[in-house]
Amino acid sequence: MRCLIELSGECLDLATAEALSVCSIADKAVRSESDGRALLVTGNIDPKILVSRLGLAWSVSQHLFSCKPGEIDSRLDEIALPGNTFRVRTSRLGSRHSPNDGVGLAKHAGEILSARYRVDLENPDSELRILMANEIHAGILTGEIDRSSFEARKPENRPFNHPISLHPKLARALVNLTRAGDGQILLDPFCGTGGVLLEAGLIGCQTLGGDIDERMVEGAAKNLRHFSIRPIEIRKADISEWSENQGRVDAIATDPPYGRSATTAKEPIGALYARAFSACHDALREGGRLAIALPAEKHVGLAKDFRLEGMYPVRVHRSLTRYFCVFSK
């Protein structure tokens, strides 16, 4: 199966890594080609899983062809669409194409295909999705990522709110970077208001969380209940207590305090992170992954026993960049 993924424009490297991580759960040998926000992946992949899991993407299609703009007519003549009715939607990815190019291409493709299929703009049997990046990429739409559901889970829309929480799209990406599969145990030892656990629970992980602050533990439990997620456990715990889990955790996704609004209980940040890496290493099973949002690149060196698999800077605002890092044990 070859899938065409329309990535979100924000943090493109992270969006690409997230998509490839989800593909790798089913097929470790997945192959990929990038054309800016258009990502082509080939392997044993279920496109519906990509639609339900990705945070930093807009749509997923079954790839039909990629070509230069001048070649589109002949390529459209060759394709077969499922069913009798269709519609065409175009997405301009980047500034290379003007809005008129998108409208014009949709109209042109519609005219060519209407020789063989009937247009139905409301409820078609298939939607041809054309992504306009450096090249033109076309596929049959499997589904669009439900971006409104991420907005609906924003911190201010949850029963317990605190400004420390990541946007749900970024929390979902952090979870996906761990490659945790359905039913696997995912731990967030700095769970705060539960934003990461919420995203992990929604994709079918069994969740385990802790925080040193009792108010956060109660608030996170309340937030998870609100979205019908039942964790294995959320408890008041210092990070080092998770060492006791001795290889029983499949994945860890976490957003530790970074020394600003989120408290470190007066502990120097370097000392806290060194303890965190050590406890996470103890808790994770062999081959498991830790995805962690760090406030500076320099902290990566504290993860002595782990292998760094990738690092993706995410600009939160002008003076704050977080580095989403993935480590494997």
Ligand SMILES: C[S@@+](CC[C@H](N)C(=O)[O-])C[C@H]1O[C@@H](n2cnc3c(N)ncnc32)[C@H](O)[C@@H]1O
């Ligand atoms: C940046 S916040 C986590 C935000 C979280 N991702 C959310 O969605 O709300 C970091 C959390 O780490 C907790 N924390 C600080 N020191 C800790 C420690 N030693 N052990 C466990 N948790 C700690 C803080 O109470 C805070 O809630």
